[in-house]
Amino acid sequence: FGAGQRDLYDRVPQLKWTQGRICLLGDAAHPMMPNLGQGGGMAIEDALVLGQELRRIGDPSVVPLALKRYAQNRILRAASVQGMSRLSSTILFQYNHPTTLEATAFPPKLRNIGPRSLITRACQGFLQRVAFPLQFEYLFSFPGSLDPQVFAAPRPGDFTTAAASDARGPGPTLQGEAEKKLLDGTPLDEWFSQYW
Secondary structure (H helix, E strand, O other): OOOOOOOOOOOOOOOOOEEOOEEOOHHHOOOOOHHHOOHHHHHHHHHHHHHHHHHHOOOHHHHHHHHHHHHHHHHHHHHHHHHHHHHHHHHHHHOOOOOEEEOOOOOOEEEOOOHHHHHHHHHHHHHHHHHHHHHHHHHOOOOOOOOHHHOOOOOOOOOOOHHHHHHHOOOOOOOOHHHHHHHOOOOHHHHHHHHO
16 A cells, blocks of 8 residues: 555445335445545444334335435535544645744754644644544534433333332332432432442
8 A cells, every 4th residue: 555545434424325125324325435434333223223114104105205304314414524524634634743843852843843833733722622522523423312211112111111110129200310310419329339
């Protein structure tokens, strides 16, 4: 391989993921550079939204409509994450050690004074304090409604079933109960003894 060569590929975001009763998800719909580690996460989000849309229909003849709604709910977020991944990849491969002033010797010496090093130094504060925190806030949030119970009724072994409570002893009987108590300030030792 030549210097600077990287055999990683993505593509411009596609705006059509469905045709009739066929749809794309994951890398087939939105391949992205690996630098943000979001390819798998986007595929999981796709599967969740697709599952929710298919679960909402009662008539198999409206599957194409459910697939279109899935695509409409996912295209913008996936395209934006594709763009962020591409930008992060570009930054990483254009990165050079930032320019530094070495004041331990006399006279002080500048290190890493090439154009890319100067640009890296100039952008470093903005990237660390503004761009990256906003980027990760967006990546780790899930837009829209998220109902994890949309897929199945409670089953034996689930936290919120009577059978689970009998088998396990004390614990949450309502979905979100343990989280609410923790956030409400229940002492950790008490919370662990009840829910762990």
